[in-house]
Amino acid sequence: MLRFQKLLRAPLLAGWLAVGSLGAGSVGCGGVWYTARINAVEGKVEQAKEVGAEQYAPYEYYSAKERVQKAREEASRADYGDAIDLLEEAESFAEKAIAQARAVRKGAGR
Secondary structure (H helix, E strand, C coil): CHHHHHHHHHHHHHHHHHHHHHHHHHHHHHHHHHHHHHHHHHHHHHHHHHCCHHHHCHHHHHHHHHHHHHHHHHHHCCCHHHHHHHHHHHHHHHHHHHHHHHHHHHHCCC
16 A cells, blocks of 8 residues: 555655746746846837937836836845836836837938
8 A cells, every 4th residue: 555655745746846947947937027128128219219208208218217217126135027018018118218219310311
């Protein structure tokens, strides 16, 4: 009987180890994904600034900038899922700011 119980425990233990390693691995991936995303999004926010979004699309520009800041705060607490969500919102606002600033500048003949 003791031998049979050991056989039953081995797959159960292996299953828990697999689940634990997947959980630990996903934390690492979140940090890597966050780092890649924040660099890209900060580049878009900088691009928005360069085309004059502070002046021509202030709501969109500052919304993007604030979401990047909040994403940094979330990542500092290892809340990478929330940080990545905020970066997606920031990227969307930055793209809108760029488009709007370019449209205004084009309409003004600049």
